[in-house]
Amino acid sequence: MSTITVTPLGFAAGAQVTGIDLSKPLSELQQRQINKAWLEHIVLVFPGQELTPAQQIAFTGSFGTLDQHGSQAPTTLHPEHREILVLSNKVVNGKKSGTYNSGRNWHTDLSYTTRPAKGAVIHCKEKPPVGGDTMWANLYLALETLSPTIRKLLDGLEAVHDVTLVQGIELRAPEVVAEMKKRTPPVVHPVVRTHPETGRKSLLVNQRIRRFVGMSDEESQSLLAMLNTHATSPEFVYRHRWSLGDVVMWDNRCSCHVALGDFDQTKPRVMFRCSLEGEVESGRLTNDIGGTDRQTMLQAVAAVS
Template sequence: MATIGIRRLSNGLGAEITGVDLRQPVDDSTFAAVEKAWHDHLVLLFRGQDITPDQHIAFSRRLGELDQHGSNPRYRLDDYPEILQITNLKVGGKPSDTRNTGRNWHSDLSYTRHPAKGSLLNCRQKPDVGGDTMFTNMYMAYETLSERMKAILEDLWAVHDVSLVAGIGERDPEKTAEMKRLSPPVAHPVVRVHPDTGRKALFVSQRVRSFVGMTEAESRPILDFLCDHATSHEFVYRHQWQVHDLLMWDNRCTMHLALADFDQSQPRHMLRTTLLGEPIGRLYNEAQAA
């Protein structure tokens, strides 16, 4: 019998789960309750999870196949390609580019043909204050549009481009070129149906350049409107991290934003596993030709 506790974190999305210790294997009924809570609340918080990489990976695998972070190979944890370091600590003796990961609203890996299904982020070290992460509910974003706007968006595709990852231009040009080579622009439907819940969610972000078949100038005002609308305060939860929090979010129906609201001279060190998503995208040129 599962005995988890569920406490909602905001009106838009998010719930804290209690009664689960991720250092231990999670039994099937507890896991089923967690998965249901994930579908209901989109972002789940587990406090006090001082877990090893193996435990992090073991729990994540229950939810699906894990990405090996081939689109960002330099920041994998040694011997654990399933774990990406989001950190301002040095990696390989050099400042880490992942210290500024997620500084615009996005859904993980949307710039690939297999946008991430979910991500599980464990806080290992945090600054005294700040370094918060915000999440927004993309079902609500979709459902609150007018019927006419929904009809316009229904068969639109959007071009997601890794060059729009915030701060990518400040990275070492060689690494940026590598990221662009690994991830050429890809098109995804603007409205996606969540495979588990059957609900429709808006799938745009600040990493979208244009709509397929429209110019950038035509697309920009609509994209700006959709991103502004999707990040309305009413749909958002802002997470203030504690060390050993584990947060898992569903990238198919949320966006998130990592805030730079902290003193970068203090360590912020986070470890992430990423669940592989179903392939929904196609390379941009193929989409254009279609």
């Protein structure tokens, strides 16, 4: 039986996988080879594929439990397959799609829920002539390259993730936004997490974090800015230029990503995405999203002195 060929595309992440037709059921060997490459390279690119929704669902299902997209507005799902989220900037019946500007800041899918996604599989259906790239950052490397002093500070630290920090959420249809807020109140996750398969630790930070637990807002914002800048340094990033038919599969347990708006918005960009449910509930809901600002702390000091 022929084996797949894995060719690295970047130092921190990304590899191209050829020698396989994803429309056919995977053999056990192929499944194992792909999983091994996925764990090693975080982002796998399968060029020149042509998958029906059912075939994309079947391929994704070889790597875990398909997300039924309960945290997404129903209007953003494929009409016949709720396992497929349609990422589209097309205007239909005079209305912009609820996903027309999805993923525009650095994020880890569903970190604003208690169970962030395991991974996802995107199939490129339509693309603008230039731009509309997607970037992924390797969050193992991000953690491993921090100084021991900062790592000590991060051990045991938790962060509040908040769906309202999704970039451009206020520009989406009000009913879609209301639905997202209702479905996903803020949640707390540890800043350092352990990958369930590799056992390696990574840094769970991104631009959808409101604050760190137990810190003032000023402390949170400074630390967050430092960590986000560090985590998304070019050294840790793979940038993908889409071609029609690409299937890209990423490991969400050790990475964050951003979909760039660097393209002519009058040109269609359409991707079908299947997502894998996270293996574990790693977060907890919180009602406490307000931090303490410096002014309040000064007043508290003044009151006792």
